[in-house]
Amino acid sequence: MDMAQFVHNSIGCWKSQRSAHHLAFAHFEAVQSEIQISLLQVTDPPVQDLCRQYHIDPIRAIAPFSMSWQGQSDWEDSEPSQGSCVLVPIPDPDGAGQLLRSQGYAEEIPAIGRYVFLPDGTFVLTTPYDRASAEERIWFVTPQMRCRVSLIKTRSGTGVVTASFASEIRV
Amino acid sequence: MDMAQFVHNSIGCWKSQRSAHHLAFAHFEAVQSEIQISLLQVTDPPVQDLCRQYHIDPIRAIAPFSMSWQGQSDWEDSEPSQGSCVLVPIPDPDGAGQLLRSQGYAEEIPAIGRYVFLPDGTFVLTTPYDRASAEERIWFVTPQMRCRVSLIKTRSGTGVVTASFASEIRV
Numbered sequence: 132m133d134m135a136q137f138v139h140n141s142i143g144c145w146k147s148q149r150s151a152h153h154l155a156f157a158h159f160e161a162v163q164s165e166i167q168i169s170l171l172q173v174t175d176p177p178v179q180d181l182c183r184q185y186h187i188d189p190i191r192a193i194a195p196f197s198m199s200w201q202g203q204s205d206w207e208d209s210e211p212s213q214g215s216c217v218l219v220p221i222p223d224p225d226g227a228g229q230l231l232r233s234q235g236y237a238e239e240i241p242a243i244g245r246y247v248f249l250p251d252g253t254f255v256l257t258t259p260y261d262r263a264s265a266e267e268r269i270w271f272v273t274p275q276m277r278c279r280v281s282l283i284k285t286r287s288g289t290g291v292v293t294a295s296f297a298s299e300i301r302v
Numbered sequence: 303m304d305m306a307q308f309v310h311n312s313i314g315c316w317k318s319q320r321s322a323h324h325l326a327f328a329h330f331e332a333v334q335s336e337i338q339i340s341l342l343q344v345t346d347p348p349v350q351d352l353c354r355q356y357h358i359d360p361i362r363a364i365a366p367f368s369m370s371w372q373g374q375s376d377w378e379d380s381e382p383s384q385g386s387c388v389l390v391p392i393p394d395p396d397g398a399g400q401l402l403r404s405q406g407y408a409e410e411i412p413a414i415g416r417y418v419f420l421p422d423g424t425f426v427l428t429t430p431y432d433r434a435s436a437e438e439r440i441w442f443v444t445p446q447m448r449c450r451v452s453l454i455k456t457r458s459g460t461g462v463v464t465a466s467f468a469s470e471i472r473v
Contacts (some may be wrong), residue, residue: 148328150321152469157319159332159376205330249420272437272453276462280451282443291447296467298323 132252134220134228138194140271141168147202149279149297164202164212166299171195177217181231185243187221195219220246230256264288275301303423305391305399309365311442312339318373320450320468335373335383337470342366348388352402356414358392366390391417401427435459446472 144167151160171178173192182189199215214234222228227247234241244258244265253270266282279297284290315338322331342349344363353360370386385405393399398418405412415429415436424441437453450468455461 146328148323148325148330150323150330150332150467152319152321152467154319154469154471157317157334159319159321159330161321161330161332163328249422249424251420251426253420253424255422266443272455272462272465273460278451278453278465280449280467282449284443289444291443291469294443294449294467294469296321296323296451296465298325298462298465300325 132248132254133226134222134246134248135194137248137252137254137269138170138196138220140274141269141277142170142196143168144302145277145299146302147200147297147299149202149295151293151295153293154291161205162202164200165302166198166200169197171197171217177233178219181217181219181233181241184241185231187229187231191221192219193222230258232258259286262286263292303419303425304397305393305417305419306365308419308423308425308440309341309367309391311445312440312448313341313367314339315473316448316470317473318371318450318468318470320373320466322464322466324464325462332376333373335371336473337369337371340368340370342368342388348404349390352388352390352404352412355412356402358400358402362392363390364393401429403429430457433457434463 147164147166149162173189173195178195179189182192197217201213203211216232216234219231220228230244230246232242242258244256246254246256248254253268256267258265263286264284268280269277271277277299281295282291283293318335318337320333344360344366349366350360353363368386368388372384374382387403387405390402391399401415401417403413413429415427417425417427419425424439427438429436434457435455439451440448442448448470452466453462454464
């Protein structure tokens, strides 16, 4: 598995069923959402802008894509959430690399993470933030279904604040 | 990571927060449970019995262990569940191997699965059953926390019926 293949497999619309475990209080949160993943061009202005922001030559980018989502949590009084972000992979020669994103997962600011692929094709992304770090794992069970585990850790990585799991089915 | 090390890391009492996604109906189930994992001896009668049942020489077994759990689902009218099983690893020379269990995950009968370890230490177990197959992945985030993803698939492996995720914290 390489990044171009992984992005290619991810393109489309996904119905996501996500459970978040807020560990300190043993709370469960259930979120239903729809996620749209679309391929972008390296020449698209948002891709160029994001590369410039990180002082990276856009010529190094491959398979940039956008992700947009809208979802609804089962927590009381929660508003439907929606958003979108641009993601730009910058591969190393060995198949691992960096992933730039216009809006982070743990904090809503631009973020840069490191990804690797495990031999079974699992994508593992580690992203440091100001006050936390995030680890995401995504793997395809079938071409029509993927799993995603996201952990929000303390900045030092010693504790886990939130663990969440999404099962995503292609619409 | 090898099986002896993995079992050693797992010994103890764990508080588990588990979410099951029943995919056909997009239903969520939340289960809180406590899991006790204890080391057994190869000479213990339940270990010997399980090996005999699969016509495997117990001398090939390493680090057999027992798992017992009691839990409570948030589904209406569900009774507290509890149970226990004996697990016996039979390693190959390459570090992968077979795992015998006295009671299966997808079906409550004895089962034999194949395990491998990914380079990051993730334990991946695949178990065929009569009418289904199960894939479990367990990895340690810290020595005090592990994640477990379990998928129940159709026998042919083409569809996923239930996807569940447990975050487990050492008590």
